[in-house]
Amino acid sequence: MALEEISILHRKIRISICDKERLKGISIGEKLSYTFYEGVYQDIAMIFLEPRKGNPTPKECEITSGRIMALLGVPVVFILKPGPTYERQRLTDKGVYFVMSDKYAHLPMLIALEKTSDRKTASVLTPVAQYILLYHLQERSLEGLSAKEIAKLVPYSYESTTLGITCMEDLGLCEKELVGQRTKHIHFAKKGLELWKKAETFFISPLEQLIYCDALHSEKVFPICGINALAHYTWLNPDPEKMFMLTNKEYRTLKESGVLENPNTYDGSIIIEVWKYPAIGLAGENIQWVDRLSLAITLAKDNDPRIEKEVERMINNIEWKD
Structure with missing residues (x-):
């Protein structure tokens, strides 16, 4: 059934199915894979893509949005089903615009990857987060690096590294700063002994x-x-x-x-x-x-x-x- 409205961060907007003329140049495969909608959010016209099956991979979203944005000349936003934190982070890192339920959105005019009430804010460091922090303090500075770059330096997957960084951010030990529209880099406001002392109450015994x-x-x-x-x-x-x-x-x-x-x-x-x-x-x-x-x-x-x-x-x- 076609959608008539979607909710973006608890705010409902009207959308309508794109007519055939609007979709000239769109491949048959893309038309079979997605339902295409038009809508306006905060005075910006957008094309919304709803996958007909499950969520495509972040890489697939990146390729598809790049092609359609170049063809139609407006931002492309994916209407996705709820997914894990690391999936949202990967989409954000690749500069993909999306709406995921009414709690998450990554759009041209805002970065709103908000915390949900069902995700517990960290109260102590996880093993991965502690490893990353201690690596930063003793082995090599991670200041200004992305999660993808950090994952290449530590013995953890990209997904685990992303969650570790989020844990440190929850505890106020670092911040994720947006660089351009695609990537977030890690920033430590405190350094050296000062950062160590701030983290002391959050350490777990290895x-x-x-x-x-x-x-x-x-x-x-x-x-x-x-x-x-x-x-x-x-x-x-x-x-x-x-x-x-x-x-x-x-x-x-x-x-x-x-x-x-x-x-x-x-x-x-x-x-x-x-x-x-x-x-x-x-x-x-x-x-x-x-x-x-x-x-x-x-x-x-x-x-x-x-x-x-x-x-x-x-x-x-x-x-x-x-």
């Missing part, structure tokens, strides 16, 4: 579980963590036990392959910290030690004055990268 074993029969080298990593960065003496950091995936793989000798949760000559996110470092880098800031977070609840002093020393000696 440590998910602690495993002991008597031997680790693997040729792979894992990053050193815990007190022994702190000893590497400061004047502290290392403990006699070996201490390694593994991701959940790495731990499951080792456990299933049987290379862990007598794994348990009580005692052993090797201590394995299973973390919520990978060791932070530059792509392709051989990471021998967990990063300083993640290490500081794992040791935050240690009441030993000696450790507290060395953690403070370690943070004060950091060369901030932002």
Whole structure:
């Protein structure tokens, strides 16, 4: 059934089906794929495309809107079914105009990718968001980069990276600034130690579980963590036990392959910290030690004055990268 009106950010506007003369030059495939409407929003005439099936991909939308805008000379807006946050972000990054239910719109005269009441605003950093923030502080500044550019630097997909950035924005740790009509870049108002201190109340411990074993029969080298990593960065003496950091995936793989000798949760000559996110470092880098800031977070609840002093020393000696 043809639409007679649509709601854009809770404001209803009238639309009507385009006549055949208006669609001269439009391909048969496009006519079969979409219903074409005309309408006016905030005094701007637009062509609205309603997919006859499911939502096309953001790339397909980008190609189709570019062709039709060039042909008809007016903005092209897609009327889409509700979709996930990352889909809306990808559409926005590609400069595609769209209306998605009455809660989201990305139009020529406004950027209105608003938060919905059913999306909980973050109260703490997610593992992905924390990784991105600590990477920015220690490894390489992410200032002025897009989500797509950041995803190439971190071990996460574009979709996960986008959600991580949104989490940081929810907590007031960064902002997404529109550059032109197509791309949003990340901006950090605070820098270095000041940003670290602002984020402190939102950090989660990377440590998910602690495993002991008597031997680790693997040729792979894992990053050193815990007190022994702190000893590497400061004047502290290392403990006699070996201490390694593994991701959940790495731990499951080792456990299933049987290379862990007598794994348990009580005692052993090797201590394995299973973390919520990978060791932070530059792509392709051989990471021998967990990063300083993640290490500081794992040791935050240690009441030993000696450790507290060395953690403070370690943070004060950091060369901030932002």
